Amino acid sequence: MLVTHSGRFHADEVFAISMILMIEDREVTRTREDEIIQKADIVLDVGAEYNPETLRFDHHQNSFTRAREDGTPYATAGLVWEHFGARILAKKGLEGDYEKQFALQWVDQKLIRDIDAVDNGLFTEDPRPSVSMLVGMMNASSSDEAEQQEAAFNEAVSFTTGILNNFIKAAIKEAEVVVELEACAKQVEAGILTLEKNLPFKDFIRSHPEITRVVYPRSAEQFGVFCNGKENHLPERFRGLRDIELNEATGLTDTIFCHKSGFMSVCLSLESALFMAKSH
Secondary structure: OEEEOOOOOOHHHHHHHHHHHHHOOOOEEEOOOHHHHHHOOEEEOOOOOEEHHHOEEOOOOOOOOOEOOOOOEOOHHHHHHHHHHHHHHHHOOOOOHHHHHHHHHHHHHHHHHHHHHHHOOOOOOOOOOOHHHHHHOOOOOOOOOHHHHHHHHHHHHHHHHHHHHHHHHHHHHHHOOHHHHHHHHOOOEOOEEEOOOOOOOHHHHHOOOOOOEEEEEOOOOOEEEEEOOHHHOOOHHHOOOEHHHHHHHHOOOOEEEEOOOOOEEEEOOHHHHHHHHOOO
16 A cells, blocks of 8 residues: 555655556555554655655655755655666666666656755745646645545646656666767767767766767758857857858858757758857
């Protein structure tokens, strides 16, 4: 039996439930009765106890002080992802300890950390439509009956499962090529990373400031230039131009366009993409 608290539900325990249901079928009971909590196999966000060895994952008690290196405190979603995440990734087909660790951190940084931060009150004055707000808005009205709230809870679990699945798929895709990208990063010349195939590199280069621009094949017929940060955007004289105008500005013959902000451009040949990537 998997137990979480009754009443209004929140993103942290709903996401945690979605995680556990990805690896095993569990009956979910929503209660605050201590007698039932004590009998549960897994307890989430209630019970005033954190003990991963006995599968107790509450964070509300004063004795709980765990936080990430950046200071973001853990809530139930983060604790459960930390404990079960590797098993979830393995079940989804990801192999390799290094790759799993990369994916664990990727999902936490992209999704789970923010959920934990909101649940711990870090963004109480922030009106943005976060995923936590979206889940919270799925609660039934306080005037509705218990059956309506239970239906809303089940809908929220389905909603968060879909979101989590999409993030995990993206993380696995990133993790499966991280070793290959790290090898490519050793061949950077003058800040330019040239890829022989279109790998998911955009998140990777954010942690490699030595890479200023990336040249990569967008398709069999096109090559792209992608810039790592505003400070590395392509020159203003290229921005917003396309075809003949861009050819005239660059002196090339096969350009397609340069985005008006300068963060990327497209050409028909590798040579032209490299020329644009080297331009200042």
